[in-house]
Amino acid sequence: MVQSPVQHKTVADVLASVITQRVDRVFGLIGNGNVDLISTLTAARFPFTTVRHEVAAVTAADAYYRASGKLAVATATYGAGFTNMATGLAEAQLARIPMVVIVGDAPTTGRRPFDIDQQTVTAGLNIPMLTIAEDNAAEITNRAFEMATDGQEPVVVMVPHDLTAATVTTEPAAQPYEPIERPTVEDAQIEAVASALVAAERPLVLTGGGVVRTQTGPMARAIGDAVGAVFMHSLTASNVTESEHTLGTAGGFTPEYKLPAVRAADMVLILGATSNNFQTRKGQLFGTDNIHRIDLNDRWNLSLPQANTVFGDLTDVLPRLLAAVEALDPKQSIYREQLAGLIAEDTIAQEPVYGTDGRLNPRHVAAQLDTVLPENRQIVVDGGHFMSWIAERVNMPDPAAFIGVGTAFQSIGLGFGSAVGAAVGSPDKFTVCVSGDGGGQMALADLATFIETTEHGAVVIINDAAYGAEIHQYAVLGADPTAMYLPQLDFAAIGEAMGAAGITVNTMEDLEDFSQWIAGGTGVAMVNINVSTEFAHSALSPGATG
Numbered sequence: 001m002v003q004s005p006v007q008h009k010t011v012a013d014v015l016a017s018v019i020t021q022r023v024d025r026v027f028g029l030i031g032n033g034n035v036d037l038i039s040t041l042t043a044a045r046f047p048f049t050t051v052r053h054e055v056a057a058v059t060a061a062d063a064y065y066r067a068s069g070k071l072a073v074a075t076a077t078y079g080a081g082f083t084n085m086a087t088g089l090a091e092a093q094l095a096r097i098p099m100v101v102i103v104g105d106a107p108t109t110g111r112r113p114f115d116i117d118q119q120t121v122t123a124g125l126n127i128p129m130l131t132i133a134e135d136n137a138a139e140i141t142n143r144a145f146e147m148a149t150d151g152q153e154p155v156v157v158m159v160p161h162d163l164t165a166a167t168v169t170t171e172p173a174a175q176p177y178e179p180i181e182r183p184t185v186e187d188a189q190i191e192a193v194a195s196a197l198v199a200a201e202r203p204l205v206l207t208g209g210g211v212v213r214t215q216t217g218p219m220a221r222a223i224g225d226a227v228g229a230v231f232m233h234s235l236t237a238s239n240v241t242e243s244e245h246t247l248g249t250a251g252g253f254t255p256e257y258k259l260p261a262v263r264a265a266d267m268v269l270i271l272g273a274t275s276n277n278f279q280t281r282k283g284q285l286f287g288t289d290n291i292h293r294i295d296l297n298d299r300w301n302l303s304l305p306q307a308n309t310v311f312g313d314l315t316d317v318l319p320r321l322l323a324a325v326e327a328l329d330p331k332q333s334i335y336r337e338q339l340a341g342l343i344a345e346d347t348i349a350q351e352p353v354y355g356t357d358g359r360l361n362p363r364h365v366a367a368q369l370d371t372v373l374p375e376n377r378q379i380v381v382d383g384g385h386f387m388s389w390i391a392e393r394v395n396m397p398d399p400a401a402f403i404g405v406g407t408a409f410q411s412i413g414l415g416f417g418s419a420v421g422a423a424v425g426s427p428d429k430f431t432v433c434v435s436g437d438g439g440g441q442m443a444l445a446d447l448a449t450f451i452e453t454t455e456h457g458a459v460v461i462i463n464d465a466a467y468g469a470e471i472h473q474y475a476v477l478g479a480d481p482t483a484m485y486l487p488q489l490d491f492a493a494i495g496e497a498m499g500a501a502g503i504t505v506n507t508m509e510d511l512e513d514f515s516q517w518i519a520g521g522t523g524v525a526m527v528n529i530n531v532s533t534e535f536a537h538s539a540l541s542p543g544a545t546g
Helices: 011-022 035-043 054-068 080-084 086-094 118-124 137-151 187-199 209-214 217-227 256-263 314-327 335-342 362-372 387-393 415-425 437-442 444-453 468-473 491-497 508-520
Strands: 026-028 048-050 073-076 099-105 129-131 154-160 203-207 230-233 246-249 267-271 291-295 308-311 377-381 430-436 456-463 501-505 523-530
Touching (some): 011 099, 026 035, 035 048, 054 073, 054 080, 054 415, 080 099, 099 137, 187 267, 187 291, 187 308, 203 217, 209 217, 291 314, 362 387, 362 508, 377 387, 377 415, 437 444, 437 456, 491 501, 508 523
Parallel strands (some): 026 073, 073 099, 203 230, 267 291, 377 430, 430 456, 456 523, 501 523
């Protein structure tokens, strides 16, 4: 009688086992450094999404988290596979997106001629890293998930190439994980913020991604309602307070006609939102220096040095703040009843629909898209000039409805890959990837991935045949514009070649074709909208960065 050979557990088996217990999705591209891991996962029919470029493994995992609130794993091989991930990793770290990234690495015997020092690169990105050994694969992988969740950041796990197929030795007992120590907030700090809120005649509460992650939107609204505050939100926190007393999105994406109402606030409370130049219009969004912030860190407070910052966890601070406000027996402010009169007239009706070149005005396009797109939408934007109009004019029904992977690192070309993660993370929503023609060309590798993985959605290309941001920031100052212009590409035809329905928009009436397709179509539409370079968004002033 022939006995079956003993099945020895490998490092790849251990990695796969931990992954399947921790997450429900992996995004990646197969290569020498991760072939054993991916083979183990796919053989077990674990949900795995293959991308065409390694950066999309990271950006898809990033968008998956933003869309669903769930962690995912990104994986690539060593060397070029790892370096291709770098831009996505930098974005995830700056945006505080938790994920575990598993990559191959040089063998334990030393680097080969084509290996690089991946630890130094990862350290340069300010990303924590762990390295697998034969006797710690389970502990290290579990530790990576704990670190990612606790620190709200990506964690890279390096797997030396000669270990993935190695037989696992007995692992020692895992050491307990020590959570990051959160700052302690004194009662006096909270009472000072409460007093400022109650004393204000026109208090404004700005909520950000921290409120979304900690699920403290109802608490933030209760605090605002207690004093009659008006709300605003960051791009990543659309309607998180579900209040009708709102001025919408803060920063460069605030329409100019709403700015007088924003600047009328005499006290601003910022909850879990960054205070960078984009969020605050280079520090010019507010008309008061009576600004208070509650956040875990100060890494993004670049434009409001005058703000009083309370460092703390929102889940701890906000209930205490509400109690402190209520103890002061607050009266309702005058801000909400004055709001309608403070908002100026919207001037979009006075703007031309077409430029002198006959191409569309992107502000009118964005306003019309808001009426065309289904209510059950999620908008994934690439970086670029066009996104200012999208954020200004297209309504986002909930915090997960707007996903901008690349905005923290000021990168373009991440749209199609991140749209994959959004579509997989929220398949019940109509996923729309909005990109410029420059970023779209950079991301073409994963356009097919999005088309294949999306049941009903669209790619909208705002096509000005140029790098529009550079034209409006630098050409107007005298820089030679030659390299700022791009060939006019037919993205509708490109989409059709990859399996999408192609739609070309040259007039506002042409958008009706898109509307009819949404009503009766399935799959993905590739909508090429030709716009003029003659229109600059007000937030894009000459000499600005980003």
